[in-house]
Amino acid sequence: MQxxxxxxxxxxxEYPALRRLLERLDRSQVTGYTVVPALAGRGHDGLWSSEGLAGDAGRMMMVICITDPARLDPVLEEVYSVVARHIGIVTVSDVQVIRSDHF
Structure with a gap:
């Protein structure tokens, strides 16, 4: 299969930046994304967890999207405009998809 x-x-x-991030992805014409809660992890400042948080301020979310390599830089510029002012991390990796027309 190709x-x-x-x-x-x-x-x-951070959860408070999620809406702005999704708006930027929509503006960049990303055709789809998935949002999942990030419950715990280890970062630059050590261990963190959303356990016991009363509000949204400390909650973290993960957004996963796939795009065409030719559109990567414009999408990352939009993403950076949000992440630069908040706690967050962005990674980019190569993937293989079966239905190219979806992206």
């Missing part, structure tokens, strides 16, 4: 090279972008960001 596969097609795309770029997978994973963004971990």
């Amino acid at each position: 596969t097609h090279l795309k770029k997978r972008i994973e963004i971990v960001v």
